[in-house]
Amino acid sequence: MSLSPADVRADPAGDGRREANAAAVFRAVLDHGPTARSAIARMSGLSPAAVSRQFLGLARLGLVRERPELAVGGHVGRPQVPVDIDTAGPLVGGLHIGLSHSMYCLLDLRANVVARGGATHAGRTGGAVLDPVLDRLPAFLAERAGGRPVLGFGAVTGGWVDPEAGAVVRHAALGLRELPLRAPLERALGVPVHVDNHARAIARAEILFGRPEARRGVVHLFIGNVVDAAVGVAGVVHQGPRSAAGDIAHLPVGARGARCPCGRTGCLQATASDLALAERAVAEGVVPDPDVSLLVDAAAAGDPRADRLLRQRAQHVGRAAALLTDVLNPDVVLVTETSSLLNPEYLEVMGAELAERSHVCDDPARLVGPHAGPAVLPVAGGAPALAALYRSPLRSTGAAPAGAAV
Numbered sequence: 001m002s003l004s005p006a007d008v009r010a011d012p013a014g015d016g017r018r019e020a021n022a023a024a025v026f027r028a029v030l031d032h033g034p035t036a037r038s039a040i041a042r043m044s045g046l047s048p049a050a051v052s053r054q055f056l057g058l059a060r061l062g063l064v065r066e067r068p069e070l071a072v073g074g075h076v077g078r079p080q081v082p083v084d085i086d087t088a089g090p091l092v093g094g095l096h097i098g099l100s101h102s103m104y105c106l107l108d109l110r111a112n113v114v115a116r117g118g119a120t121h122a123g124r125t126g127g128a129v130l131d132p133v134l135d136r137l138p139a140f141l142a143e144r145a146g147g148r149p150v151l152g153f154g155a156v157t158g159g160w161v162d163p164e165a166g167a168v169v170r171h172a173a174l175g176l177r178e179l180p181l182r183a184p185l186e187r188a189l190g191v192p193v194h195v196d197n198h199a200r201a202i203a204r205a206e207i208l209f210g211r212p213e214a215r216r217g218v219v220h221l222f223i224g225n226v227v228d229a230a231v232g233v234a235g236v237v238h239q240g241p242r243s244a245a246g247d248i249a250h251l252p253v254g255a256r257g258a259r260c261p262c263g264r265t266g267c268l269q270a271t272a273s274d275l276a277l278a279e280r281a282v283a284e285g286v287v288p289d290p291d292v293s294l295l296v297d298a299a300a301a302g303d304p305r306a307d308r309l310l311r312q313r314a315q316h317v318g319r320a321a322a323l324l325t326d327v328l329n330p331d332v333v334l335v336t337e338t339s340s341l342l343n344p345e346y347l348e349v350m351g352a353e354l355a356e357r358s359h360v361c362d363d364p365a366r367l368v369g370p371h372a373g374p375a376v377l378p379v380a381g382g383a384p385a386l387a388a389l390y391r392s393p394l395r396s397t398g399a400a401p402a403g404a405a406v
């Protein structure tokens with residue numbers, strides 16, 4: 001389609017500039033809101049007139065709103081009315097596919113959890129793991145959104161996930177290979193679906209909604225039934241060719257006895273994954289079933305054997321964090337791991353091990369848990385959709401053509 005001279009006059013800078021300016025204002029409101037438009041202009045580097053124009057466009061889409069009730073007394077005039085993200089407006093949905101259970105949710109535009117649900121897929125492998133959620137999700141979104149528009153949907157899991165292809169390339173524990181996620185979910189839900197690895201999604205959520213220093217540099221370790229990592233530099237999460245970055249399953253952490261399917265011993269996944277830990281806990285008679293939540297409960301109830309196993313795991317995670325920290329020297333070392341989400345003492349063990357082992361970081365406080373806390377998995381699910389919305393607010397809401405260059 002070619003542009004007529006009138007089109008060019010109407011938008012001389014092109015859709016790319018318009019989208020970039022809208023995104024800059026949207027992000028500044030996210031970072032600093034509620035605040036006055038004049039402050040948004042200072043922080044985004046745009047003129048007050050441009051900020052007002054972009055704000056109006058974003059408000060028409062329901063993404064931002066004025067907060068007159070927060071205006072400081074004595075200041076009259078519209079520029080002083082604080083503006084903020086509209087957390088009572090549109091939503092995004094999210095899905096996290098775990099080893100035996102899928103969790104789905106609705107999030108507002110500041111990544112607060114509005115509703116959540118789940119379905120088991122225990123015993124299923126391959127494409128069949130999606131069947132229970134495909135059955136339930138359309139009704140969940142219709143009933144729980146309460147009439148609020150759902151702008152997009154995120155779907156995340158562990159292993160090798162390719163966002164461009166919208167597919168899981170490989171997830172050995174779930175028996176997934178080249179499984180499309182985006183296409184079946186878009187067919188079932190009728191909204192744009194964004195797919196990613198869960199470690200990258202949590203890193204993106206931290207960059208958008210969490211600690212400001214995570215924008216400069218963040219390394220994230222996800223320690224669950226599978227282990228994954230993500231690296232973000234200058235606000236961009238690295239993916240690499242076919243989005244394969246982040247496989248830390250075979251990082252050597254030097255633990256004795258933990259034989260890995262790759263043939264070596266001491267690999268991180270074989271040493272420190274939830275599965276490996278739970279199997280060790282069963283073998284030592286600490287818990288009856290290989291379920292890490294039983295171990296966490298036992299430690300919380302005062303069982304010293306359970307506590308010792310969790311501390312050992314925290315040390316192994318700290319070693320892996322030290323290896324990655326020496327290579328990348330990130331501003332934030334983020335760790336998502338079950339026991340430390342509930343008890344910060346295990347996070348302190350990881351931080352101490354990091355400071356002890358690293359050659360470039362002697363500060364245990366550089367290692368932190370995700371800002372989302374126990375809501376980290378729902379937030380991970382919706383994060384790819386929120387990241388797309390904040391990157392391209394006009395395209396993501398259909399207010400600019402999907403093919404427009406940005």
Ligand SMILES: [Zn+2]
Nearest residue numbers: 250260262267
């Ligand atoms: Zn290995």
